[in-house]
Amino acid sequence: MSLMKDIDMQDDFVEVPLDRMRACPQCDALYHLQPVQPRERAACKRCGTVLIAPRAFAFTRIIALSVAALILLTIALFTPFLDLSAAGMHSNASIWDTAMAFSDGMMAPLSIAVVAFIIVIPALRLGLIVYTLVPLARGRPAGIHAAGAFRLAEALRPWSMAEIFVIGVAVALVKIAGMASVTPGIAFWSFCILVIMMIWQDSFVDREQVWSALHRGSRTANTA
Amino acid sequence: MSERILTAREAGLVACTRCGLVHTPRTQNCTRCGAPLVSRDRHSLQRVWAWWIAGLIVYIPANLYPMLLTNTLGTRTRSTILGGVVELWAHGDLPVALIVFAASIVIPVGKFLAIAFLAMSINKRRFMSVHAQHRLFEVVEFIGRWSMIDVFVVAILASLVQFSFVASINPGIAAICFALSVIFTMKAALAFDPRTIWDD
Numbered sequence: 001m002s003l004m005k006d007i008d009m010q011d012d013f014v015e016v017p018l019d020r021m022r023a024c025p026q027c028d029a030l031y032h033l034q035p036v037q038p039r040e041r042a043a044c045k046r047c048g049t050v051l052i053a054p055r056a057f058a059f060t061r062i063i064a065l066s067v068a069a070l071i072l073l074t075i076a077l078f079t080p081f082l083d084l085s086a087a088g089m090h091s092n093a094s095i096w097d098t099a100m101a102f103s104d105g106m107m108a109p110l111s112i113a114v115v116a117f118i119i120v121i122p123a124l125r126l127g128l129i130v131y132t133l134v135p136l137a138r139g140r141p142a143g144i145h146a147a148g149a150f151r152l153a154e155a156l157r158p159w160s161m162a163e164i165f166v167i168g169v170a171v172a173l174v175k176i177a178g179m180a181s182v183t184p185g186i187a188f189w190s191f192c193i194l195v196i197m198m199i200w201q202d203s204f205v206d207r208e209q210v211w212s213a214l215h216r217g218s219r220t221a222n223t224a
Numbered sequence: 225m226s227e228r229i230l231t232a233r234e235a236g237l238v239a240c241t242r243c244g245l246v247h248t249p250r251t252q253n254c255t256r257c258g259a260p261l262v263s264r265d266r267h268s269l270q271r272v273w274a275w276w277i278a279g280l281i282v283y284i285p286a287n288l289y290p291m292l293l294t295n296t297l298g299t300r301t302r303s304t305i306l307g308g309v310v311e312l313w314a315h316g317d318l319p320v321a322l323i324v325f326a327a328s329i330v331i332p333v334g335k336f337l338a339i340a341f342l343a344m345s346i347n348k349r350r351f352m353s354v355h356a357q358h359r360l361f362e363v364v365e366f367i368g369r370w371s372m373i374d375v376f377v378v379a380i381l382a383s384l385v386q387f388s389f390v391a392s393i394n395p396g397i398a399a400i401c402f403a404l405s406v407i408f409t410m411k412a413a414l415a416f417d418p419r420t421i422w423d424d
């Protein structure tokens with residue numbers, strides 16, 4: 001991170017057109033947009049929120065990492081997750097079994113929530129991001145409802161809990177270590193790599209970069 | 225704060241909290257990302273308190289009822305959230321006991337206190353500087369989701385440990401209460417309009 005330098009955004013508003021202004025989403029401080037180079041960051045002077053942090057080839061990298069994560073998620077769904085053996089008995093659970101642990105009776109809503117948090121929402125976010133960025137990376141007009149798709153992906157961000165699930169698995173393994181031996185399966189490892197991919201992918205996402213590209217993309221679509 | 229900072233609101237404008245673009249007042253939706261625009265969300269605190277109370281109501285049974293029902297050779301044990309931490313501690317798994325203790329007790333309780341404090345002291349500076357309030361809000365928003373660890377642990381144990389009568393683990397009613405409590409307090413934190421912290 002030492003390569004990044006913080007740059008100031010000017011705050012001289014005399015005759016600044018509206019579309020050259022940005023406000024901090026956290027504290028509403030107003031700034032005059034300045035060009036920010038890849039690996040530089042513009043942060044809010046007042047509250048420190050990073051406002052703009054573009055990366056070179058960001059869209060291509062985000063798409064590649066998202067597709068890789070989606071493939072790993074598919075593998076994780078259809079391969080063994082954990083294998084438990086104790087006193088000559090075997091038991092194994094796939095990720096699907098884990099999510100369905102609450103599926104009977106009044107616990108069913110919890111099963112739906114777990115499926116959503118660890119499978120559906122992460123997959124949906126990745127899909128929406130790929131849908132939004134693929135045309136933009138190729139310099140084509142943005143897809144239909146691309147703005148809505150990216151807005152939904154952003155709104156779902158706190159509800160995507162794959163990384164929390166991985167820590168949960170680690171805790172569960174320690175809890176049963178005393179009573180049985182557990183062997184992690186292919187799904188376990190693909191899930192761990194998938195979480196790293198998702199965190200890495202997220203580090204390339206700069207909202208200003210995406211929204212300005214989307215805006216340009218939709219304007220070319222309108223004039224074409 | 226050495227220099228005066230102009231906000232979009234003071235400039236007579238309204239900013240989009242999703243993408244940062246600035247608009248003239250009375251614009252309904254952001255022209256770039258389509259998000260609805262409000263200069264300040266006047267009902268924000270009302271929603272924060274509603275979610276906060278809902279979260280607290282379900283947090284009580286989450287602690288009183290069992291989280292895990294363990295059955296080993298016909299012996300049934302029920303462990304509550306706190307009981308589970310004590311058990312891990314007694315086994316000598318200190319780091320894991322601390323993770324679970326943090327995720328299922330320290331974070332939820334701390335979050336209830338922090339959200340209540342922020343909701344009561346928003347744009348008052350009696351106890352904390354505005355920077356400290358903002359920092360607290362960021363921490364609450366970031367850390368709240370991690371409480372879900374315990375729910376996932378229960379799900380994993382319940383799906384894995386199923387050796388019919390020899391040993392089985394089943395989720396208790398507290399699991400659903402605890403999950404709801406985490407969801408409700410996340411909604412409470414998301415209902416905040418952090419811009420109001422900075423308003424004078």
Ligand SMILES: [Zn+2]
Pocket residue numbers: 024025026027028029044045046047048049
């Ligand atoms: Zn700010």
Ligand SMILES: [Zn+2]
Pocket residue numbers: 240241242243244245254255256257258259
């Ligand atoms: Zn916007």
